Amino acid sequence: MSAPDESDHPALPGLPAGLTARPLTMDDAAAVHAVIAAEEVVDLGEAELTLEDVVADWQRPSYDVAASTVGVLDGDRLVAYADLSAPDVAYTAVHPDHQGRGIGTALARWVQARARAAGSTRVGTQVPEGSAADRLLADLGYEVRWTAWDLELPEGAEVRARALPEGYALRDATEADREAAWTLVEDAFLEWSERERMSLADFGARVWDRPGAEPWNLRLLVHATGSGSGEEVVGATHVYLAGDAAYVARIAVRPDHRGRGLAPAMLVDAFGQAREHGAARCYLSTDTRAGARGLYEKVGMVVCSTWIHRSTTL
Known part of the structure; x- marks a missing residue:
């Protein structure tokens, strides 16, 4: 598959030296799932989201993978990503080996820019209570809107x-x-x-x-x-x-x-x-x-x- 067109795709400033960013394609779904799974093992004790969940979401006819995602790479290895799944709903993950380096903050800024471009006045995401992502979003001023549970x-x-x-x-x-x-x-x-x-x-x-x-x-x-x-x-x-x-x-x-x-x-x-x-x-x-x-x-x-x-x- 050819590389996606990066025109009209917001940049990702603020990344640590040596890391690069690009839009994702459906071919990246497995790598994205691997990052999510690694983060969930730390936060929840086991991985909950499946590769099929990623593919099912990305294959929606209304969804443009390249325009709605950004991946962060260390060489050829995907280490973080962000996904504006809907104008006001985002998903992000940073591999635990790369947390604490400012990547999550850069992704949050990218999500906000992309959501504004989509015409949204608010954007949010759901994170495990007390996780690194939860603490980061609190520090960035994100408010709690509701609580959810897996039973x-x-x-x-x-x-x-x-x-x-x-x-x-x-x-x-x-x-x-x-x-x-x-x-x-x-x-x-x-x-x-x-x-x-x-x-x-x-x-x-x-x-x-x-x-x-x-x-x-x-x-x-x-x-x-x-x-x-x-x-x-x-x-x-x-x-x-x-x-x-x-x-x-x-x-x-x-x-x-x-x-x-x-x-x-x-x-x-x-x-x-x-x-x-x-x-x-x-x-x-x-x-x-x-x-x-x-x-x-x-x-x-x-x-x-x-x-x-x-x-x-x-």
């Missing part, structure tokens, strides 16, 4: 089975269900998330076009219609495997069907499907905006890591 269903633990009410059923999504699933999930998440609606194509890049995706990864909760011969989609769960771990990335129930014990039954189904496909551990994430932590703890999940979303006004 784990301990190995061997079971979510208490709960039968679905009469008229409800769970099944794999088909291609014909995709638009309905996208609409339902986006409607639910936009009740509390301050962002633009994700396009169907971008949603698909992260769900059914995610590397390694299988039909069971997107499960639908359907409800029989009054005619008795049809059904409507009233809930959706997106779960995928990363090694021996399963991640429930999305779970949503239509507002007019909430309060009937459907979400716990959907979790039981998601974890059961994942274990049938080789998962030993099961995880999901939530934050203070959604107000769902209590629900997950009631079914036996426990907090395994805490994250802070920090942002700054541009």
Whole structure:
């Protein structure tokens, strides 16, 4: 692949001597993941983000990898990167061997410049609580906007089975269900998330076009219609495997069907499907905006890591 065009791509001043910077390409995804993983091992005890997560995000049709990223290199080795994933959302990582050298500050300035160019008035990122990145952003004046948690269903633990009410059923999504699933999930998440609606194509890049995706990864909760011969989609769960771990990335129930014990039954189904496909551990994430932590703890999940979303006004 040829080198990306660096025109209209903000520079990265302030790097230590001997380091260089350039826009990234899809060919850099594995190197980016390696940097993220090294940082997460220090901050969390193990790597959580997968290469498939990086690829799924970067392959969105609306996303321009070269225009939205910058990589920092020590010779040919990538040691840090920044990614403006959306006009107000950034991801960065600095390899632990290179932290404390001012690279993170240079990346923060690059992100702010890129976000301004994209028309944003605020930009933020989510970092492990108490991590080097968290401390740096606090020093740079980034404010805490919300707290997030990764929760784990301990190995061997079971979510208490709960039968679905009469008229409800769970099944794999088909291609014909995709638009309905996208609409339902986006409607639910936009009740509390301050962002633009994700396009169907971008949603698909992260769900059914995610590397390694299988039909069971997107499960639908359907409800029989009054005619008795049809059904409507009233809930959706997106779960995928990363090694021996399963991640429930999305779970949503239509507002007019909430309060009937459907979400716990959907979790039981998601974890059961994942274990049938080789998962030993099961995880999901939530934050203070959604107000769902209590629900997950009631079914036996426990907090395994805490994250802070920090942002700054541009």
